[in-house]
Amino acid sequence: MNKLLSCRYNMDTNRVEARFEDGTAVAIDCTAIEDEYGNTSTQRAELDWLLYNKSLEYAQLVLGGKIGHYLSLGCDHGRLEEQ
Template sequence: MKYDERACHFNMDTGCVELLLRDGRMISIDCTGVEDELDVTMAQRTELDYLIYNDPLG
């Protein structure tokens, strides 16, 4: 599924990546919840942290 995004950023207050679509809808992904459900190594967690701040759509 492809989204027509207007903006995407990481909200430090909620720990969520927020994706604002052109039609006004917002998708919020709880990063902490996703990471807690995954069995990730420290190296993978470091990569996820990098993506949050530098390439949230990645």
């Protein structure tokens, strides 16, 4: 996968728009991610927090297939601050 350069949450479309080093872009449908992985109110709150505060990390977790594992660890967005 190409290096992820930037992300931006678009509130109007409820998508995270990600741009890569090679100039390609992808839009992540946040409603679909929430429907798939937000099984509890705590998980949904964590997904929202990531969207608004750490959209780059959100995109990395989703695109890397690690969002489910991240949420299974107990929804503590402070963990991202420690890395």
